[in-house]
Amino acid sequence: MSEDREVTIYDIARYLNVSAATVSRGLKNNPMISKNTRKKITEAAKTLGYQSNTFASSLRSRHTHTLGVLVPRLNSHFMSSVLAGMENAANRHGYNLIIAQSLEDVEKEKRNAATMFNKRVDGLLISLSYNTTDIHHLEPFFKRKIPVVFFDRIYPHEESTSVGINNYEAAYNITRHLAEQGCKRIMHLGGNLLRNVYQERLNGYRQALRDHHLPVSKKLYLTSTLSEQAGTEAARYILDLPPGERPDAVFSANDTAAVYCMLALKAAGLRIPDDIAFAGFNNDPISRVIEPNLTTMDYSGDSIGNTAATYLINHLKGISNLYTTDAITLRAEMVIRASSLKKKLRE
Amino acid sequence: MSEDREVTIYDIARYLNVSAATVSRGLKNNPMISKNTRKKITEAAKTLGYQSNTFASSLRSRHTHTLGVLVPRLNSHFMSSVLAGMENAANRHGYNLIIAQSLEDVEKEKRNAATMFNKRVDGLLISLSYNTTDIHHLEPFFKRKIPVVFFDRIYPHEESTSVGINNYEAAYNITRHLAEQGCKRIMHLGGNLLRNVYQERLNGYRQALRDHHLPVSKKLYLTSTLSEQAGTEAARYILDLPPGERPDAVFSANDTAAVYCMLALKAAGLRIPDDIAFAGFNNDPISRVIEPNLTTMDYSGDSIGNTAATYLINHLKGISNLYTTDAITLRAEMVIRASSLKKKLRE
DNA sequence: ACTTTTTGCGCAATCGGTTGCGTAAATATC
DNA sequence: GATATTTACGCAACCGATTGCGCAAAAAGT
Structure with a gap:
């Protein structure tokens, strides 16, 4: 019940007399595992109160299911709509958002970009600060092929897409x-x-x-x-x-x-x-x-956010390819x- | 330069002929390591283009320097000010925010709480959805002593603090x-x-x-x-x-x-x-x-966010104790x- | 009945840092 | 100069999940 140790897949494995590998696969509904075992695993997980440890997983699998969002300010009507749209799209696809604001300051933008990188976000959504003149600070992303999508305040770059209006x-x-x-x-x-x-x-x-x-x-x-x-x-x-x-x-x-x-x-x-x-x-x-x-x-900020996030996620899932698209222009009325x-x- | 492998502390260790442990400690400015070695390590890290891997670290050290923020909606003036305030405080103290919205739906709130837990946020900042009647879904947090701070739309709970106005x-x-x-x-x-x-x-x-x-x-x-x-x-x-x-x-x-x-x-x-x-x-x-x-x-949403986040972080840092404070009431004019x-x- | 294929699962290495403990060298103490 | 203490660092065991590869048992094919 209220133990202090975490419940891990090993506990489930021991409980069911199977290997941790099987549990891991079972939890992800891997067809390699028989339906029967899978069910048992899911049940055991529930009764034991198992909660997956995201970064143990991230460490090994090398993706975090997390998108970085970097905006000038959070508190404008437009930007909060954008974020709402992004959150929606992300949530729908099982992604999370880690959000930071540059407060229109390049230096803070740089620092934030670095933390996002260190947190190994799967992709970056960014709207530039007022006085950003270049995007050297995004190089680490490009180098490691972490997709970057600009929205609203964009910066032309051949390895990333931008979402905005005309x-x-x-x-x-x-x-x-x-x-x-x-x-x-x-x-x-x-x-x-x-x-x-x-x-x-x-x-x-x-x-x-x-x-x-x-x-x-x-x-x-x-x-x-x-x-x-x-x-x-x-x-x-x-x-x-x-x-x-x-x-x-x-x-x-x-x-x-x-x-x-x-x-x-x-x-x-x-x-x-x-x-x-x-x-x-x-x-x-x-x-x-x-x-x-x-x-x-x-x-609509909402659709900009939604589109940008969805597009990024589709790229991550391999459904579409970001590198072939230069810009997505949404309707403005x-x-x-x-x-x-x-x-x-x-x- | 543009290798495909990540630069790890092991690379730095090899480069300097020291152990990875030393590098790890050196990077965190652990006084156990001589000033000289520390400097060499920091320099080597820079020249090799080392970027720390946050979850490798989190996995072992059991904290993520990440706060979960769960709000009803992102796109209201008040809430975006709150978020801006939180982001400010968090950023100042080296914390990150992972933000999700419940869209006033308990079910989504529950799901989001679960993901936040799985992501092992160090603390949770939450404002309840319209139709949340109980907070069973926050039990995992209480059980594992992950501090929870309610703001604005609060719920009395003896193991957490709330921030709001009278x-x-x-x-x-x-x-x-x-x-x-x-x-x-x-x-x-x-x-x-x-x-x-x-x-x-x-x-x-x-x-x-x-x-x-x-x-x-x-x-x-x-x-x-x-x-x-x-x-x-x-x-x-x-x-x-x-x-x-x-x-x-x-x-x-x-x-x-x-x-x-x-x-x-x-x-x-x-x-x-x-x-x-x-x-x-x-x-x-x-x-x-x-x-x-x-x-x-x-x-001010800004001060509510700022206060809530700062308070949570101070608790995490052991500066203050959240369990002894029931509520923080900010001024409203x-x-x-x-x-x-x-x-x-x-x- | 015997081979071939499929199915279901386990072994063990791995991801990249962190940290308790041990120890050799350097410095201090008497 | 012998002992006590401090300083600086290495060893190796983790943290918890993922995954390539291998293998036995079951199913299918002949």
């Missing part, structure tokens, strides 16, 4: 939407260009402006961390602009900055969308609470809400 | 605040009473009503999952009430339900707070975006915002 197209479409609403001076709140997602959104935004013969001005482009504070500061920036140079629309690379910018502008008396239209990115819960509701890009619908087009 | 008091205070604003018919949107947090909030709410000689009516109490939809439905319920029986204030056990209830009521033409005041719980980001801003209970400030008291 940020260029999404940004292009959302900017075009603003243009079609009659906006002439469309501003962009962007993030760190080291990260593909922000670079691509900027590119899409710019191209859409050019295609609609709208000004691509440095005054209409701000780069920041896209935090609440950054949103508020962007509002300040806009209000300080000479009236003639003020944007009549803002496309923010995330919802947080958009919403806090809106709040500040509203407080200053600007009307949204009539004085200034708004569009965000992420479809964060706050985008459905702010008034007017925020037009945004909806792409524009959700048009009141914040970008100019009156003249409404009626 | 829900009774918080609910009492927030209800009193509404009463002091002159609200006479205060409604409560509550959660499943199986979970202490909701039971205690209900108790606090009721006691405050009694103390202020306000009606404690079943009509003014709704229990739900506190989801967005539940919030909207609560609004429907309120609107369907005969005008004389309508509440003039709502205290919701979370912000999500409060906000979606507010949105629906506003859409129906009610004015907040004049027709109906509102208070929530959690200080979720949406509470600062909804108009009017929502009065709520602020308690009422944040009064416009949603609960009645005009007459404003001026």
Whole structure:
């Protein structure tokens, strides 16, 4: 009952007068063992209260059924959805997640990558920190052929796959939407260009402006961390602009900055969308609470997480091959809400 | 360089002409080994590209430096803050987190608890699912003296500690605040009473009503999952009430339900707070975006996570003893915002 | 009845560190 | 200079499961 020793396969073996090898095989339902013996083993395991020791197993079999997940921050709506999706997929396939956050710091990212490696995760799911410039720290994984899947904030690498959305197209479409609403001076709140997602959104935004013969001005482009504070500061920036140079629309690379910018502008008396239209990115819960509701890009963190994890697991199981796939692009959908619908087009 | 074998302590041992035991001790900075040898070992480890194998180590040393975290859902603002806090504390102390979600399902919670046990986590941090009625599934942990810390949704157990806030008091205070604003018919949107947090909030709410000689009516109490939809439905319920029986204030056990209830009521033409005041719980980001801003209970998920993890780790390190502490109660602070400030008291 | 194939299981090495105990050399003690 | 103590390290037995190989018994084939 409450012994202090662990119950091992040897105990089961002794109990049933078979060898530990047989028990080991029996527990894994190896067809090499007769159905009868297998049943006896499973029963004995239950009555003895056997609990398999995962690392004894891992040590020998050289896989851990564990995936490493390395993210910039855990506490954003998007990221927690991603994690939820990953956990779901992993759990469904009998994998576990060991999760760490870099807090946007390369050094911590490196340390975390090292621990993950030492823990011998079967695969790595990673979204890069703000200021990661190279991925030398992932070399150990590549060397040992431990599959790496990038998601959201990706880094092109020939031995790994990335999962995300078409940020260029999404940004292009959302900017075009603003243009079609009659906006002439469309501003962009962007993030760190080291990260593909922000670079691509900027590119899409710019191209859409050019295609609609709208000004691509440095005054209409701000780069920041896209935090609440950054949103508020962007509002300040806009209000300080000479009236003639003020944007009549803002496309923010995330919802947080958009919403806090809106709040500040509203407080200053600007009307949204009539004085200034708004569009965000992420479809964060706050985008459905702010008034007017925020037009945004909806792409499910859940499916990104799910897809990335499932894909990684399929590779591990040999069902698919990660090395032949460069990128998986998920659908992103524009959700048009009141914040970008100019009156003249409404009626 | 790119060999396929792993670099082990034996390789280092051979390289330096010492024994593997010495290498093992040297790598852990065991003072039994001379400083000189230790330095040589660390250097050799670096040049050979040695990476420790965590489970070989865990197998023998019987601890994994890994904490299991079992939560209902990953993707809520509160929970992701908790996780961020835990990850921080764990990382700081050299521990890792393996995280799983029960999706509010006891069965999944049981399965997850079992895997965590099999992975031999050094400790368990758990917040119970919606419909967990007992904690038999945690017995293996108690039996093997693996420390368990409950957080937020706790379960009294003499061999484990819980970390949370004083829900009774918080609910009492927030209800009193509404009463002091002159609200006479205060409604409560509550959660499943199986979970202490909701039971205690209900108790606090009721006691405050009694103390202020306000009606404690079943009509003014709704229990739900506190989801967005539940919030909207609560609004429907309120609107369907005969005008004389309508509440003039709502205290919701979370912000999500409060906000979606507010949105629906506003859409129906009610004015907040004049027709109906509102208070929530959690200080979720949406509470600062909804108009009017929502009065709520602020308690930091981050500190709950941090405290719970730190406490567990200190126990593991022998710094403190978990078995002597029953509960750790963190501070919760009422944040009064416009949603609960009645005009007459404003001026 | 005799060979061939299949089935069911055991032997023993192995995965990569950890650690109690033993011991030789170096240093201290008197 | 002999004994006591300390320092620094090696030996070898683990930790608990996995797995290639071998072998006997049972089943199938002729």
